[in-house]
Amino acid sequence: MEVTNQTTVTEFIFLGFPGIFYLRLTLFVMFLTVYLLSLMANTLIIFSVVMEPSLQMPMYIFLGNMSFLEIWYTTLTVPKLLATCLSRGVTISVSGCKAQYYFFFSMGATECILLAVMVYERYLAICNRLRYSLLMSIPVCLRFSAGSWIRGFISPLLPSILISHLNFCGPQKINHFFCDSDPIYKLSCSDTFLVEALSYTCSSVVILSSFLLTMSSYGHIAVTTIRMSSQEAWRKAFSTFASHLTVVTINYGTIIFAYVCPPAKYNFTIGKVVSMFYCVLTPLVNPLI
Incomplete structure (x- = not known):
């Protein structure tokens, strides 16, 4: 009988972005600048x-909540991204990776729900102005x-519990700059079918339900805005509507592509590029808009 020795992995190594050092140094300066601007703005x-x-x-108050969320959201992933630009041997413990997974998806779910709530608040302000102070x-x-x-923070709790019970026996290299779901599943030597299905279902429910609620509010706002007879009132309403729609388009466009409509075969390069939008750029764009 053949005996196969399996070594339990205790830490992972982030590969980050490939390329020569000067290219990675340029990325480091760019990401650090965006990160610092995002922290200052929020x-x-x-x-x-x-x-x-x-x-x-x-x-x-909702904007303050969103800014507080964005500070922690970027701080959870960007420092490791910056480190991978300077070094090819950036590590994270397995327990730290599982914790990062949970907090990343918790904050991502919170952001989706907050965006839906913020748009609902704008719907009440524009479409129910007389009752706004009572309803909000x-x-x-x-x-x-x-x-x-x-x-x-409740949404990804069950998938995170299942991930905490996965075994990792090697390899230990994560072709990413943070502990995203697909790279973790690829490295596990356990059966990941259940956790993958559950994680995909939870992500889809949170993202699509908040997206549909957001679009429903936008639909009512658009109809009310078109009916406004006052040009000044129409201009103010459209200004708010357009800025919110920009944030929602950037945010939902990237996360739906990444977590609701994943490709049949996960492409790590595309995954890292898309992740940069909602991990690095969106937290800066939101407060500016």
């Missing part, structure tokens, strides 16, 4: 909302905010 929004009484209203009071706003965080 911190400024939080500081403004907290310190300025006139901004302590539902729209800006500060206590209601705070409940919506808390509910978004709670639902976001």
Whole structure:
């Protein structure tokens, strides 16, 4: 009888982006600049909302929540991305990788739900102006905010528990810059069918349900905006509508491509490029818009 020795993997190695050192150094400077700008922009929004009484209203409270989320969302992945640009041997422990997976998808789910809530708030402000103060009071706003965080952190809990029980016996190289779902499944020597199916289902439900709620609110906003007789009111409503739609298009366009409509065979290069949009660029674009 043939005996096969399996060595339990205790850490993973991120491969990051290939290329000569000078190219990776250029990427490092670019990513670091975007990261620092994102931190400053989101911190400024939080500081403004907290310190300025006139901004302590539902729209800006939601923006403050989103900015707080973006700071942690980028900090969870970008430091490792920067490290892979300077070194080819960046490691993370298996337990740290599983934790990163959970928090990454928790914050991603929270962002989707918060975006849907923010658009709903704009729907009430534009389409139900007379009842807005009743339907979206500060206590209601705070409940919506808390509910978004709670639902976001519950959504990936079951897949994360299943991933925590996966075994890894080698290889230990992750062809990515963070612990994304598909690269983890590829490295496991356990049966991943159940966790893959559950993870895909949870991601699809959260992303598509929040996307449909967002589009439904946008539909009502568009109809109300078109019916406005005042040119000034139409201009203000359209300005808000267009800026929100830009954020939603960038965010949902990338995550639907990555987690709802995955290719039959996962392409690591495309996966890393798409990941850059929602890990690095979107957190900077959101506060600017």
